[in-house]
Amino acid sequence: xxKPLRLLCCFALxxxxxxxxxxxxxxxxxRPTTTQVxxxxxxxxxxxxxxxxxxxxxxxxxxxxFSAGRGYGYMIKAIEYNARQAGADAAILVDSSSNxxxxxxxxxxxxxxxxxxxxxxxxxxxxxxxxxxxGYGHGxxxxxxxxxxxxxxxxxxxxxxxxGSVVRHxxxxxxxxxx
Numbered sequence: 001x002x003k004p005l006r007l008l009c010c011f012a013l014x015x016x017x018x019x020x021x022x023x024x025x026x027x028x029x030x031r032p033t034t035t036q037v038x039x040x041x042x043x044x045x046x047x048x049x050x051x052x053x054x055x056x057x058x059x060x061x062x063x064x065x066f067s068a069g070r071g072y073g074y075m076i077k078a079i080e081y082n083a084r085q086a087g088a089d090a091a092i093l094v095d096s097s098s099n100x101x102x103x104x105x106x107x108x109x110x111x112x113x114x115x116x117x118x119x120x121x122x123x124x125x126x127x128x129x130x131x132x133x134x135g136y137g138h139g140x141x142x143x144x145x146x147x148x149x150x151x152x153x154x155x156x157x158x159x160x161x162x163x164g165s166v167v168r169h170x171x172x173x174x175x176x177x178x179x
Contacts, residue, residue, distance in 0.1 A: 015050045026078040027085060030137035039088025047080040048090045053055040058176040062086045067170035079173045088175035095172040109159035121146035
């Protein structure tokens with residue numbers, strides 16, 4: 001496998017592992033701040049994500065705070081999902097930030113085999129002397145022919161180490177109900 005293809009495979013594996021993460025998995029980061037329990041909102045209920053405190057009266061019923069290597073859109077969907085589950089009318093985005101983190105990865109070396117086929121044709125001529133119970137003798141002979149032989153030769157493919165980066169987004173949001 002060529003280096004770009006191996007690198008692509010590594011990133012595809014990383015994407016596959018992180019794509020298993022759904023917005024519902026972020027519910028583990030939600031913390032209620034009141035003992036009052038509100039019924040969940042329907043899936044299509046619009047949840048406004050506010051950047052400042054609203055002018056009308058409200059009560060904070062919970063907080064969602066986490067970071068992930070997903071996009072900002074994913075973070076907003078997570079806020080909306082958790083607000084609906086908590087029965088909130090809206091969410092206030094208190095803080096959001098992004099940072100880039102680097103990581104190293106290693107692709108280990110491996111061995112493959114390469115078939116090598118040889119073809120040979122030719123003739124052989126020979127003679128021999130022999131001595132046995134019946135006396136002394138001499139013989140000659142010749143042979144003509146061809147042959148094919150396949151041998152598998154090991155080929156070492158060296159590994160390598162690289163550096164990648166991922167952008168992590170962090171959010172802190174308050175879930176609120178209007179009074």
